[in-house]
Amino acid sequence: xxxxxxxxxxxxxxxxxxxxxxxxxxxxxxxxxxxxxxxxxxxxxxxxxxxxxxxxxxxxxxxxxxxxxxxxxxxxxxxxxxxxxxxxxxxxxxxxxxxxxxxxxxxxxxxxxxxxxxxxxxxxxxxxxxxxxxxxxxxxxxxxxxxxxxxxxxxxxxxxxxxxxxxxxxxxxxxxxxxxxxxxxxxxxxxxxxxxxxxxxxxxxxxxxxxxxxxxxxxxxxxxxxxxxxxxxxxxxxxxxxxxxxxxxxxxxxxxxxxxxxxxxxxxxxxxxxxxxxxxxxxxxxxxxxxxxxxxxxxxxxxxxxxxxxxxxxxxxxxxxxxxxxxxxxxxxxxxxxxxxxxxxxxxxxxxxxxxxxxxxxxxxxxxxxxxxxxxxxxxxxxxxxxxxxxxxxxxxxxxxxxxxxxxxxxxxxxxxxxxxxxxxxxxxxxxxxxxxxxxxxxxxxxxxxxxxxxxxxxxxxxxxxxxxxxxxxxxxxxxxxxxxxxxxxxxxxxxxxxxxxxxxxxxxxxxxxxxx
Amino acid sequence: xxxxxxxxxxxxxxxxxxxxxxxxxxxxxxxxxxxxxxxxxxxxxxxxxxxxxxxxxxxxxxxxxxxxxxxxxxxxxxxxxxxxxxxxxxxxxxxxxxxxxxxxxxxxxxxxxxxxxxxxxxxxxxxxxxxxxxxxxxxxxxxxxxxxxxxxxxxxxxxxxxxxxxxxxxxxxxxxxxxxxxxxxxxxxxxxxxxxxxxxxxxxxxxxxxxxxxxxxxxxxxxxxxxxxxxxxxxxxxxxxxxxxxxxxxxxxxxxxxxxxxxxxxxxxxxxxxxxxxxxxxxxxxxxxxxxxxxxxxxxxxxxxxxxxxxxxxxxxxxxxxxxxxxxx
Numbered sequence: 001x002x003x004x005x006x007x008x009x010x011x012x013x014x015x016x017x018x019x020x021x022x023x024x025x026x027x028x029x030x031x032x033x034x035x036x037x038x039x040x041x042x043x044x045x046x047x048x049x050x051x052x053x054x055x056x057x058x059x060x061x062x063x064x065x066x067x068x069x070x071x072x073x074x075x076x077x078x079x080x081x082x083x084x085x086x087x088x089x090x091x092x093x094x095x096x097x098x099x100x101x102x103x104x105x106x107x108x109x110x111x112x113x114x115x116x117x118x119x120x121x122x123x124x125x126x127x128x129x130x131x132x133x134x135x136x137x138x139x140x141x142x143x144x145x146x147x148x149x150x151x152x153x154x155x156x157x158x159x160x161x162x163x164x165x166x167x168x169x170x171x172x173x174x175x176x177x178x179x180x181x182x183x184x185x186x187x188x189x190x191x192x193x194x195x196x197x198x199x200x201x202x203x204x205x206x207x208x209x210x211x212x213x214x215x216x217x218x219x220x221x222x223x224x225x226x227x228x229x230x231x232x233x234x235x236x237x238x239x240x241x242x243x244x245x246x247x248x249x250x251x252x253x254x255x256x257x258x259x260x261x262x263x264x265x266x267x268x269x270x271x272x273x274x275x276x277x278x279x280x281x282x283x284x285x286x287x288x289x290x291x292x293x294x295x296x297x298x299x300x301x302x303x304x305x306x307x308x309x310x311x312x313x314x315x316x317x318x319x320x321x322x323x324x325x326x327x328x329x330x331x332x333x334x335x336x337x338x339x340x341x342x343x344x345x346x347x348x349x350x351x352x353x354x355x356x357x358x359x360x361x362x363x364x365x366x367x368x369x370x371x372x373x374x375x376x377x378x379x380x381x382x383x384x385x386x387x388x389x390x391x392x393x394x395x396x397x398x399x400x401x402x403x404x405x406x407x408x409x410x411x412x413x414x415x416x417x418x419x420x421x422x423x424x425x426x427x428x429x430x431x432x433x434x435x436x437x438x439x440x441x442x443x444x445x446x447x448x449x450x451x452x453x454x455x456x457x458x459x460x461x462x463x464x465x466x467x468x469x470x471x472x473x474x475x476x477x478x479x480x481x482x483x484x485x486x487x488x489x490x491x492x493x494x495x496x497x498x499x500x501x502x503x504x505x506x507x508x509x510x511x512x513x514x515x516x517x
Numbered sequence: 518x519x520x521x522x523x524x525x526x527x528x529x530x531x532x533x534x535x536x537x538x539x540x541x542x543x544x545x546x547x548x549x550x551x552x553x554x555x556x557x558x559x560x561x562x563x564x565x566x567x568x569x570x571x572x573x574x575x576x577x578x579x580x581x582x583x584x585x586x587x588x589x590x591x592x593x594x595x596x597x598x599x600x601x602x603x604x605x606x607x608x609x610x611x612x613x614x615x616x617x618x619x620x621x622x623x624x625x626x627x628x629x630x631x632x633x634x635x636x637x638x639x640x641x642x643x644x645x646x647x648x649x650x651x652x653x654x655x656x657x658x659x660x661x662x663x664x665x666x667x668x669x670x671x672x673x674x675x676x677x678x679x680x681x682x683x684x685x686x687x688x689x690x691x692x693x694x695x696x697x698x699x700x701x702x703x704x705x706x707x708x709x710x711x712x713x714x715x716x717x718x719x720x721x722x723x724x725x726x727x728x729x730x731x732x733x734x735x736x737x738x739x740x741x742x743x744x745x746x747x748x749x750x751x752x753x754x755x756x757x758x759x760x761x762x763x764x765x766x767x768x769x770x771x772x773x774x775x776x777x778x779x780x781x782x783x784x785x786x787x788x789x790x791x792x793x794x795x796x797x798x799x800x801x802x803x804x805x806x807x808x809x810x811x812x813x814x815x816x817x818x819x820x821x822x823x824x825x826x827x828x829x830x831x832x833x834x835x836x837x838x839x840x841x842x843x844x845x846x
Contacts, residue, residue: 304731326733335731343731346724348792357721358732360714368714412732 001027001062001078001161001193003048008057010043010217017043018054019217027078027161027193030184032208032225034201036237036462036495039214041197045164048195049081050074078161082151084170084197084291090140094150095120097139098157124153127190128183145176149183162193169203170291174477181207199290201230201499213237234492258282259317261422261454262302262333266311269301272478279423279454284445286469287458289498294478296338299425299458303328303335316422329358334413334421338428344409347398351390352379354397354408355415362416382411387440403437406430410444424448426457430464442468462494474498545786545833549804556811563814570693576806577699578603578754578761582773583780583798584706585750590781590793591710592743593723594642594649598657599751599777602634603770604664606755610681611673611765620678624756631752634660635745642744643737649744657774664767674764685760698757702750707795719743720792776805779826783833790836804829 003025010018018040025031025048035041046052047059050068058065061077068074071081088097095117096103104115120135133146142150148168155163165184169177184207187194198204204211204225211228213220213236220236258281267274272294279285287295301308305322313320315331322328325335337343345354356363356375363374379393386407390400397408406429413421426445430438445468449455459465465472472484474497484493557564582599589596596602606627613623634656641652687694710716721729722739730736754773759765783804784797805826812822 324735325731326735329733337731342725342727344728346721346728348789349720349724353717353720356717357729357734360717364714370712370714370717372712 003077003079003162004060004063005044005048006058006060008044008047008054008059010040010047010052011055017217018047021057021214021217021219023212023219023222025162025193025195027191028188029209030188030194030196030207032204032211033195033197033214034199034204034211034233034237035214039237040217041214042166043217044214045081045166045195045197048074048162049079049164051081075158075160078159079164080155080158080160080162081164082148082155082166082168084166086147086151088139088147088151091138093137094133094135094139094142094146097150098123098135098154100154102157120153123157124149127153127156128186131179131183143176144172145180148172148180152183156192160192162195163187164195164197166197167199167291168196169198169200177203199499201233201495204233205230230496231492234495237495258452258454260314261316262456263314264310264312266309267298267301267313268309269297269305269307272297272301274298274480277473277480279456281422281452281454282449284449284455284457284468284470286465286472287456287475288460288462288465288472288494289475293475293498295458295473295475296427297478298475298480299427299456300335300337302423302425302456303333329421332420332422333425334417334423335425336410336413336427336429338431340405340409340431341398344412345397345405347396349397350394351383351388351397351400351408352376352393355379355382355393355411358412359416378415382415385414386411386444401434401437402432403434403441406433406437406441407444410441419451421453423454423456426455426459428459428461429457430459430461465494542788542790544836545783545804546800549800549807552804552811553807556807556814560811560814563811568810568814570691570696572803572806572810573696573699574693574761575810576802577693577695578758579773579776579780579805580699580799580802581702581750581754581757582777583784583802584702584795585747585754586777586781587706587710587784587793587795587798588719588743588746588750589649590785591716591723592719592740593726594740594743594747595778596638596653596744596747596751597650597774598634598638598653598660599747600770600772600774601657601660601664602631602748602751603755603758603773604767605630605634605660605770606752607759607762607769608664608668608673608765608767610756611677611759612667614678614681615673615676620681623678623681627752627756628749631748632745634752635748638744638748639741643741653744668765668767670767672764672766677760677763681760682763683760685757686763695757695761698753702753703795703799706750710795715739715742724792776826779805779830779833782830786833786836801833 005023008018008021033041047054050071050073066077098120099116104112106112131149139147169180208225211225212222260278261281262279264277287299289295304325308322320331352375362378363371365371388404388407430441474481481497562568609630610623610627613626638653638656641647642649684694718734718739721734722736726736755770758769780798780801781793783801785793787797788794
């Protein structure tokens, strides 16, 4: 089977996620799909899987034009989508998950447990005879790799000819990853093609027959995997803007001479371990990594360290015991979190109330009584400072645009704070923010750093890290890797560092016959 | 406050040339005024000074209970034990008075009982982690039992302090003392909710618990505090209720649960739709008071009144749910 996505364009309000993409997927190959975050990979596979409908372009299955109005339509044409997050029901057994929705039933609707087990086991044996999984065990208790296999078997239970695997190994430990690779490799021989999305270039190289590179919503190339090496892939994925290297190196050098505002020894949360981390006043440190690499978790844990064990923590030179957010804030650490509407703001509140959420006491006349006038004055000051576009401070927060909401989320830590925070943690600071506001937010972060605040940014936007950070710490498998210093780093170095590819010169590794064994 | 330049709004935000926001915010008040006018015209004895004072007296305990519940709702905690907490104070205070305990001490004991119930609810909800809907339902059942155990199921009367009875039945310059209590309770509750850091934090916890926590607000403390305030307002209402009835009756508080919740729900349709506000609750209580009083004067059966009330609560909640997510669990 062959499926041809022809001239696919996807227009979202404000952005064009895909622009005239033309690509053919076949049921006798593993087809790797790579690109940066936002390059359009997810949009493309969502269209292939029927959950998004393109603004223009056609889809043809073996030359017949089809329309996918829903994932069911795609499934009926033999296209199944195994999403990144997983869609298993943790409390049900492997067998129940495999046959979810099509369970064998007795008259009257009772599920036939014995038949169910036998059918599920038969499906597993048919596709992956080499795999041994206890199908009677609730999937929540199985290793991650087994769960992925169960998901894939479920995707294959009908008459799937092409299965989309979105970051299938992102959450797997190394050993389980190898097992899953072996399983993926067997599929094309049995007439099931794979569309594989992965951040791990080595994985893409090792598994794919052909590779398509997307950048800014356009297809850059589709080539046989043998003809490409990792360095070429990195180069193609990147936007060569040229403005990146124009960094202020003096700024970085100066920052590292500032006093230490945060110092950490042996910081452990769950399986995450950071042996040491130091942040200076005026410094901007970027944390990068793939999904599940631990950089977001580390950033979050600096402000809400529940479950943290550590050998030492000092903030602004004073030793601090990890405690709840209120405690860490008192010590001088602030957090501007991702998912602002969930973690930072209250949509039904006015801008003024949102701004005053952290330090309402600034406008207190005494005894915890608030002065509306003072609150108004301070809110206006912050809104002017951050150039928040709103018709009054009494406007409801939910009516603002993403960029202005984010400014309020930052403004919360400036309202009545008066240089109280020595350390500010930003997680995905410009998620869902338009270009103009993005520049203003970057400027504000630089201003804060210039005023002596130490800043940590955890972001999956590598261009953002490149634009702001004085040094960068790549995370890999819940450990910080070798630091990338403030001079001469580039996105390609980042991608190499976080995807485990050999950097720069190591690109020699010739096409090591990445064909499936 | 100066530049409230309202831009021109797209037409779907407007209804008959009015902003939909405003239509919704004040529609319940408009219905209340309309109802008041209809009763004034069609029911003989409705629009008299005496009857209006009656209404004030009738809704005073309900308003006090509602004001307490408003704190709970604002923190997104439900207190379903509130009716039996009213009953608890309503039998405990008269019981102590009958036993010869001086009035100030008996009143303090009532408050102490409220504190105890509130603390129990708070511990179950914030430390043990039982959802408030369930925890307070169970505590309510326990209180129901205690109320009947204390009294042996009988009403307590005779030998009640005159000052105590005066609190519930007396008037100053023709105005029932209960109305003053109601006014004081509403003012205090309004001030705390709208003008203090404490109130702001309670609203924050209810508005977005995760965001509140990540803003350094001690979420448990304020959820607990909201439940304690609920119970304190309830015992105040219970104490006054027994004084008004002139006797302590173990089941007198029961109707304050449903009616109390109704005042808050109706209040949530006004001012800040989807959010419980003290002022909204006050008008909610007035709403219920006017209906009860008007239907009473028309000679309507109490059973019919219950049906009418149920329909109105449904209508109110329907209005709120259509515009905002009403998450109570």
